Each structure stands twice: as C-alpha cells, then as structure tokens.
Amino acid sequence: MANRFHRLTLARHRRLLDSHTRYYASQAALASTPVRRLNVPIEFGSTPLLHHTAKTLSKTPGLPSSGASSRLNLFQAVNAALRTALAASDRVLCFGEDVAFGGVFRCTAGLQDEFGKLRVFNTPLTEQGIVGAAIGAAAEGRKPVVEIQFADYVFPAFDQIVNEAAKFRYREGETGANLGGLVIRMPCGGVGHGALYHTQSPEALFCHVPGFRVVMPRSPSQAKGLLLSAILESKDPVIFMEPKILYRAAVEEVPDEAYTLPLSKAEVIKTGADLTIISYGRPLYMCAAAIEAAEKDRPGLSVELVDLRTIYPWDRQTVIESVVKTGRAIVVHESMVNFGVGAEIAATVQEAGFLRLKAPVKRIAGLTTHTGLAYEKYVLPDVARIYDGILATVDY
Amino acid sequence: MRARIFSHARRGLTRPKHRSPPALRSVQHPGIRAGSSLSQRPDAQFLAFPGAVKSAFTSSLKFSVPNEYPAMETYRAVDQHGEVVDRSFTPDLSDDKVVRIYKNMLLISTMDMIMFDAQRQGRISFYMVSAGEEALTVGSASVLEKGDVVFCQYREQGVFVERGFGLDEFMNQLFANNKDPGRGRNMPVHYGSAALNIHTISSPLATQLPQAAGAAYALKMQRAIDPSIPPRVVVAYFGEGAASEGDFHAALNIAATRSCPAIYICRNNGYAISTPTLDQYRGDGIASRGIGYGIETIRVDGNDIWAVREATKKARELALQDGGKPVLIEAMTYRVSHHSTSDDSFAYRAKVEVEDWKRRDNPIARLRKWMEAKGIWSDAKEKESRESIRRDVLKAFSEAEKVQKPPIRYMFEDVYEEMTPELKEQMAELKDHLEKYPGEYELAEFEGGRDSLNP
Numbered sequence: 148m149a150n151r152f153h154r155l156t157l158a159r160h161r162r163l164l165d166s167h168t169r170y171y172a173s174q175a176a177l178a179s180t181p182v183r184r185l186n187v188p189i190e191f192g193s194t195p196l197l198h199h200t201a202k203t204l205s206k207t208p209g210l211p212s213s214g215a216s217s218r219l220n221l222f223q224a225v226n227a228a229l230r231t232a233l234a235a236s237d238r239v240l241c242f243g244e245d246v247a248f249g250g251v252f253r254c255t256a257g258l259q260d261e262f263g264k265l266r267v268f269n270t271p272l273t274e275q276g277i278v279g280a281a282i283g284a285a286a287e288g289r290k291p292v293v294e295i296q297f298a299d300y301v302f303p304a305f306d307q308i309v310n311e312a313a314k315f316r317y318r319e320g321e322t323g324a325n326l327g328g329l330v331i332r333m334p335c336g337g338v339g340h341g342a343l344y345h346t347q348s349p350e351a352l353f354c355h356v357p358g359f360r361v362v363m364p365r366s367p368s369q370a371k372g373l374l375l376s377a378i379l380e381s382k383d384p385v386i387f388m389e390p391k392i393l394y395r396a397a398v399e400e401v402p403d404e405a406y407t408l409p410l411s412k413a414e415v416i417k418t419g420a421d422l423t424i425i426s427y428g429r430p431l432y433m434c435a436a437a438i439e440a441a442e443k444d445r446p447g448l449s450v451e452l453v454d455l456r457t458i459y460p461w462d463r464q465t466v467i468e469s470v471v472k473t474g475r476a477i478v479v480h481e482s483m484v485n486f487g488v489g490a491e492i493a494a495t496v497q498e499a500g501f502l503r504l505k506a507p508v509k510r511i512a513g514l515t516t517h518t519g520l521a522y523e524k525y526v527l528p529d530v531a532r533i534y535d536g537i538l539a540t541v542d543y
Numbered sequence: 544m545r546a547r548i549f550s551h552a553r554r555g556l557t558r559p560k561h562r563s564p565p566a567l568r569s570v571q572h573p574g575i576r577a578g579s580s581l582s583q584r585p586d587a588q589f590l591a592f593p594g595a596v597k598s599a600f601t602s603s604l605k606f607s608v609p610n611e612y613p614a615m616e617t618y619r620a621v622d623q624h625g626e627v628v629d630r631s632f633t634p635d636l637s638d639d640k641v642v643r644i645y646k647n648m649l650l651i652s653t654m655d656m657i658m659f660d661a662q663r664q665g666r667i668s669f670y671m672v673s674a675g676e677e678a679l680t681v682g683s684a685s686v687l688e689k690g691d692v693v694f695c696q697y698r699e700q701g702v703f704v705e706r707g708f709g710l711d712e713f714m715n716q717l718f719a720n721n722k723d724p725g726r727g728r729n730m731p732v733h734y735g736s737a738a739l740n741i742h743t744i745s746s747p748l749a750t751q752l753p754q755a756a757g758a759a760y761a762l763k764m765q766r767a768i769d770p771s772i773p774p775r776v777v778v779a780y781f782g783e784g785a786a787s788e789g790d791f792h793a794a795l796n797i798a799a800t801r802s803c804p805a806i807y808i809c810r811n812n813g814y815a816i817s818t819p820t821l822d823q824y825r826g827d828g829i830a831s832r833g834i835g836y837g838i839e840t841i842r843v844d845g846n847d848i849w850a851v852r853e854a855t856k857k858a859r860e861l862a863l864q865d866g867g868k869p870v871l872i873e874a875m876t877y878r879v880s881h882h883s884t885s886d887d888s889f890a891y892r893a894k895v896e897v898e899d900w901k902r903r904d905n906p907i908a909r910l911r912k913w914m915e916a917k918g919i920w921s922d923a924k925e926k927e928s929r930e931s932i933r934r935d936v937l938k939a940f941s942e943a944e945k946v947q948k949p950p951i952r953y954m955f956e957d958v959y960e961e962m963t964p965e966l967k968e969q970m971a972e973l974k975d976h977l978e979k980y981p982g983e984y985e986l987a988e989f990e991g992g993r994d995s996l997n998p
Contacts, residue, residue, distance in 0.1 A: 182982040245817045248891040269822040271787035272748060272815050300747060303789055340668035342730040344746035485965070514969050515958070519728030520668070521719045521989075522954035525973065531983040532976060 185531040189432045196435055197366055197399035210368055211402045219401040222394040224367030225254045228374040231405045233262045241267045243277055243294030252334055252394050278304035281329055282312050290328030292378055298335035299344045312384050313358030327382035334391035336429050336481050337527050342520040348482040353386050354459035360410050361458045363388040363428040368401045372408030380407055390429040413462035419451035421541055423469040426479040427455040430528055434479055437533035458488055467499045474505040475540050481527050484512035506543035511536045615830045617875055619844035620853055623904045625912025638919045644685055646928055648677040648907050651700045653932045662884040667717050669731045673698045675879035676810055678906030681705045682851035683808055692758050693741040694751035694779040697732055706739040710935055714943030721990045727949040748785040752794030755779035759803035763867045776862045777805045784815025786829045795836040804867035806858045812878035817891040833871035845874030846906040948988045950995035970996050
C-alpha cells in the first residue's frame with residue numbers, strides 16, 4: 148500500500164517537474180548564445196595528452212609499447228595498478244572508507260573478492276586512524292596503500308602525515324626504519340559542483356614539509372606507472388593525488404603489463420622555443436588547448452609544456468633547463484596561488500636563470516578564496532586565462 | 544603565565560632557584576586535586592587512584608568482556624503499530640500540534656522525493672534525502688527552545704523545518720540563488736539560519752561536535768555573567784559513522800570535563816555510505832561510549848517520535864542541571880535512502896533488505912497509525928495534506944529556480960571581514976579579463992553581471 152502510493156506520487160512529481168523543466172530549458176537556450184572559442188569543454192576524445200591508439204604509446208618515455216594495451220579511464224587504471232601491486236607483492240594492503248565495495252569512485256572495485264578481506268578492507272570513518280594504522284603497518288614491513296575518500300577530508304590525518312610519516316626516517320636515524328611502500332591515495336580537484344569540501348587540491352600543504360613524495364598523474368597510463376612506482380619501488384612514503392574529474396573523463400590506451408614511471412621526474416610533453424608552461428594534473432588539458440589556440444593565432448610561436456608529475460621533491464633540472472632555453476615561464480595549477488607550488492617554482496626559476504628571463508614568471512592558479520559552488524569556474528584556471536597569460540608573457 | 548616566563552627571560556631576570564616557575568605554581572591551586580593528596584586509609588577496600596577514585600580491589604584476575612554485558616536498552620513509548628507501550632507516557636501535545644508535527648514529517652519526505660528527482664534531472668547539483676529518519680529529527684527539534692543553538696551534520700532537514708525554516712529558504716539554498724544566505728557558496732543541503740540559531744552545515748564529519756561543546760560552554764558562561772538570560776543548551780546531530788572520527792571522542796571528553804550543557808544526538812542509521820555498523824564499531828553502538836566518558840546516556844527507538852520527544856525533553860532538563868552537563872542520545876533508525884544522489888546503495892546492500900525495513904517500520908506510518916487510532920487523522924486528510932504539501936514544494940521550487948545567482952563579487956567576500964589588497968587586485972584582474980573575453984563567460988546568470996566586481 149505504502150509502496151504503491153509512493154510510486155504513484157513519484158510519477159506525479161516527475162510529470163509536474165517535466166512541465167517546468169521544458170519551460171526553463173527553452174528559456175535558458177534563448178537567453179544567450181555567447182561565441183565561445185577557448186572555454187569550451189575539453190575534448191578528451193582528441194586531446195594530444197591521451198593515447199587514443201596504441202600507436203602513440205612509444206612516444207611517451209617509459210611506457211611499454213610492444214605488448215597489448217586496453218582502453219581504460221583513470222579509475223580503471225588506478226584499479227589496474229592496485230591489482231597488479233596486490234598480485235606482485237603479498238606485502239601490499241588496501242584499506243580505507245568504503246574500500247570493500249569498491250570505493251566511492253570505484254578505484255578498489257573487485258579487489259576484495261580477488262585478494263581477500265585480510266588485505267583489502269573497510270576501515271571505520273577516521274582519517275587519522277587510517278593514516279596512523281598505515282604508518283604502523285609500513286613500519287612493520289607491509290606496503291599499505293590507503294584511500295582518503297576526498298583530499299578535502301585528509302586534514303584529521305595531518306598530524307600523522309606531518310609529524311609522524313614525514314619525519315619517520317629522520318627520527319629513526321641509524322635504526323634504518325622507514326615507510327617505503329606507504330601510499331596515501333586521494334581524489335582531488337574541481338568537478339564543477341563540489342563547492343568548499345569536494346574541490347580542494349591541498350598538495351602545497353604536503354610539499355611544505357619534506358619527507359613525502361607528492362605525486363599527481365595527468366592520465367590513466369601515467370597513473371598506472373606512477374602508482375606502481377610508489378607502491379613497489381619507492382623507499383619513501385608517497386601521497387598520490389588523483390584528479391577526480393579525470394576518473395571517467397580521461398580514457399586512453401594503457402599497457403596491460405606491469406610498468407613503472409620514475410618519481411620526481413618531470414616530462415616534457417610538448418617541446419617549444421618561446422615559453423615554458425609548467426603544470427600537473429587536470430590543468431594540463433587546459434594548457435594544451437590554450438597552447439593550440441595561441442600557436443594558431445600567432446604563427447611562429449611555439450610553447451613548451453612540462454608535466455611536473457611529482458610535485459615534491461620536484462624535477463628542478465628539467466624545469467630550469469626548459470626555462471633557460473625558452474626564457475619565459477608560466478606555472479599553472481588549480482590550488483590557490485598564494486604560497487602555492489607556483490610560488491616555489493617561480494622563485495627557483497628566477498634564482499637559477501635570472502639573466503635568461505625575458506618576462507616575469509607568471510602564475511595562473513586558483514584565486515585566493517574558497518571554491519564557492521556558484522563560482523568555481525571563475526576561481527580555477529580556465530583555457531581563456533591561460534591563453535591570455537601566454538600572450539601577455541610573450542608580449543611582455 | 545607563559546608570557547610572564549618569557550618576559551623574565553627577556554629582561555635577563557633570574558628566578559630564585561628554590562621556587563617553582565609561575566606556570567607550575569598555578570597547578571597547586573586549592574581545590575584542585577593533586578596526586579599526593581590521595582592517601583589511602585588503613586585496610587581500605589579501594590585505593591583512591593587519581594584516575595579511578597572508587598575502584599574496589601579484587602583478588603580475582605578477570606578481564607571485562609564486552610559480550611558479557613547486556614546491550615543497553617532502547618526506549619520506546621509507542622510501538623510500530625502505533626500502540627502505546629510505555630504506560631507512564633501521556634502525550635504532552637494538543638491534537639493540533641501533533642498534526643502539525645506530522646505534516647512537517649510529510650513535508651520533508653515529500654520535498655526529499657521531489658528534490659532527489661530534480662537532481663536526477665540536472666536541476667540541482669546534489670541532494671541528500673532523510674527517508675526513515677523523519678521522526679528523530681522532527682521529534683527532537685520539537686522540544687527544543689528557540690534560543691537553543693543547533694549544529695547539524697547534513698541529514699537533518701527535519702530539524703530545520705521543525706524550527707521554522709521555510710520551503711522558500713530550503714529552495715533558495717538548494718538552487719544557490721541570490722536569496723541563499725550562504726551566498727551561493729555551499730553545496731545543496733548545507734543550510735544555515737541565524738534566525739533559527741542553526742549554524743551553517745559543513746561537509747566534514749564530526750567537526751561540529753567539539754564545536755558544540757565550546758558553544759555550550761559559551762552559553763553557560765554567558766548565563767553565569769548575566770543570570771537574567773534564559774537557560775539554553777546546544778544540540779549537535781551526527782551519524783554513527785561520524786562517531787568514529789577523533790573529533791567525536793574529543794567532543795564528548797571536553798564536554799564532560801567542562802560540564803557543557805550540550806545534547807549529542809546520534810542518528811544511528813546502520814550505514815556510513817556503504818560501510819555497515821559491523822565495520823564501523825564493535826562495541827554496543829554509540830551509547831555505550833557515553834558511559835565511558837561519564838555522560839548520562841539513553842538509547843531510543845528513533846522511529847518513535849514520542850520516544851524521541853520524551854528523551855530529548857528529559858535530556859534538555861539534565862543538560863541544564865548542576866550548572867550544566869552533556870547528555871548523549873543514540874536514536875536507532877535505518878537509512879532507507881541511498882547515502883546521497885551520488886550513491887547507489889544497491890551496490891552494497893540488497894534491495895530486499897531495504898524493502899523489508901520499509902514494511903516493518905516507518906516513522907511516518909507509525910505516527911499516522913497513532914493518530915488514526917486516536918481519531919484525529921483519516922485517509923482523506925492524508926490525501927489532502929500530501930497534495931497540498933506537494934503543491935507548496937513545487938511552487939517554492941519554481942520560484943527559487945527563477946531567481947538569479949548571487950553577485951559574482953561574493954566569491955571574494957567574507958574570506959576576511961574586509962577584502963585584502965591581494966583579493967582586491969584579483970577581483971580587478973578578473974573584471975579586466977571578463978571584459979576582454981566577454982564571449983567566453985555567461986555572466987547574465989549572476990545578479991549585476993560583471994559590474995558587481997567594481998571596487
């Protein structure tokens with residue numbers, strides 16, 4: 148009775164809502180039709196940052212290109228890396244909130260079925276507990292790969308991260324104890340409607356205290372190789388930040404075999420002569436689009452694009468060499484500009500190459516405010532801002 | 544005290560060697576128990592350890608085993624058939640007021656169904672329904688005073704509606720429009736109301752709980768200074784999942800040690816997103832923890848609005864006794880809905896489990912049965928109420944949807960009381976950029992468009 152009633156009323160709501168929807172949808176379509184050229188949705192199906200066929204795999208350093216590959220999105224690539232690591236070493240553990248059923252972003256889907264409840268499991272809802280337990284497990288020889296549900300929720304674990312994990316090797320000294328194999332994974336960054344607490348990208352906070360390697364992959368194939376490095380090869384603990392908007396949006400060919408990509412090594416994705424853009428994670432797609440537009444509008448202009456990949460300790464050599472070559476630099480990231488990654492890079496670049504610079508190092512980053520729901524697209528960098536920054540820097 | 548020590552050091556003054564530093568001396572304050580004062584009488588049956596002053600000695604080496612203790616009982620006044628089971632219980636509400644409360648439960652239930660659908664259609668970005676928990680939120684809020692201060696988690700629309708939050712206010716927040724007091728900044732369901740003394744909801748879990756202790760302490764201090772102020776309590780809502788966060792433990796402990804008039808109301812609905820209570824804790828629910836912190840605690844049937852009302856009423860009295868103290872209520876219920884519009888709960892629980900629960904017990908149906916048995920409700924009234932509520936919700940919905948977004952300037956305001964020079968510069972740069980690339984942005988949706996960015 149109650150159920151039938153429920154279904155009935157639901158159907159009625161739908162009809163009523165539909166009549167309103169049609170009205171407002173048509174109004175909205177009539178309201179304005181601005182001519183957009185730059186701030187159009189990223190074309191993930193054709194962006195040069197993704198391997199749309201296996202043929203291009205050989206162009207990216209470190210990716211195996213002879214074997215089979217599969218089309219995976221970012222969460223599937225993370226899942227593939229976790230599966231590979233769990234199979235490769237019985238020291239690997241996966242845990243966190245809602246990890247057992249696959250995690251809210253599906254990164255751990257199927258892993259408990261395959262590797263058992265001793266190695267893949269749910270924890271109570273406590274980030275400090277998750278990270279603290281992971282530190283203890285790593286100190287006793289396991290390789291815990293733990294998930295913090297959103298980067299916005301990592302802060303209860305900050306004491307464990309800053310005062311414990313980051314200082315662990317230093318504090319232990321000659322005992323040799325260390326946390327190699329500990330990986331703290333977390334989805335980060337904007338998706339358009341996450342507002343204050345499902346949008347943040349707190350990498351700069353982790354970079355301020357040395358001890359962790361802080362990594363952010365740009366794509367599925369990068370994620371698999373970098374995550375496997377972090378779990379199986381790194382002798383230092385790793386914070387692995389996954390741009391959550393890419394979980395489903397970024398799809399590409401990912402080599403099936405196990406492979407690793409080096410940590411603390413940047414990659415020059417595109418070479419250029421006049422300007423270097425340094426970025427990481429999601430904004431790289433906007434940089435690529437902005438570069439394409441600027442190079443089209445300014446025949447002869449060529450811009451180099453560098454993916455930092457590991458944000459700290461970062462690949463100073465690759466970045467400095469590139470900027471010394473081009474004489475101009477822009478740093479682009481989503482997290483706030485104030486006291487951010489861009490500030491560190493800009494300072495380092497001007498110290499190393501002051502006399503080679505033809506323009507001030509520019510930062511295009513999140514504004515110095517919080518990401519309010521209605522304002523996110525104005526707070527975070529977009530293609531138009533990067534495009535404008537390119538022209539301003541080359542015209543300086 | 545600390546400042547005094549430093550000032551000595553700065554001036555190069557030397558403290559007399561035999562005197563303890565000022566900061567330590569303050570510990571010897573009369574009335575504060577020091578460890579050395581707990582001397583044992585000859586042949587005492589217990590030793591007054593400073594950490595457990597009434598623990599008797601035993602010669603039996605025995606660990607306490609949780610399973611050997613009976614589970615704490617669950618209080619109910621009215622059972623799932625709407626029949627009164629607590630013989631001492633007499634309803635303290637007029638028929639009209641019962642009907643008003645019932646309609647508030649119907650209202651949030653109806654609004655939930657409509658807004659869940661609206662999210663599915665892309666009209667709003669997110670929603671969380673509270674199906675199954677209407678009695679606990681509406682019921683507890685119905686016995687609070689207007690001046691009481693409330694902190695919510697995020698599934699407490701029943702508290703808002705019972706305290707007088709209007710449908711227009713819900714909708715303005717959900718659409719993040721220019722009439723939303725949160726200035727379009729928060730995700731849907733993160734309501735707040737200064738008039739109703741409910742702090743704006745923040746997504747991180749359990750952070751509101753120690754804040755509630757501090758707020759309760761503030762109310763207590765306020766009344767100590769000015770006894771003419773009516774006594775007030777703070778009420779904090781949270782889920783059983785949030786109770787795993789460190790902040791929950793910090794909150795109960797600080798509220799107990801500082802005797803804060805705070806009522807902690809746990810909605811134990813069985814799930815934290817996908818995580819069932821078996822993965823969340825192994826003790827006797829959340830209530831058993833209250834005892835550990837020295838807090839008066841009760842577990843109630845959260846689907847019984849009368850039990851929730853009676854327990855909260857009594858909790859409020861207790862919280863204001865003896866100069867103030869915290870109280871913990873664990874209200875047992877079941878999360879009938881998905882966690883949110885971002886969740887599909889059938890990925891981790893069987894649909895039949897949910898259907899069974901809905902059939903077995905429903906807080907709205909339970910009060911309806913009670914009202915029908917009393918002769919104050921009928922099918923006709925039910926039908927009429929549901930229809931009129933639905934009309935009201937849809938009216939508020941379409942009105943709020945028409946309202947423009949707030950001025951885009953609000954993205955820079957309230958970071959600090961006054962905008963910093965850095966923010967002013969960023970605002971000016973944004974304005975220049977929007978003028979330079981007008982085709983790349985749709986500012987028409989924001990009140991005042993680009994002009995709101997003028998200095």
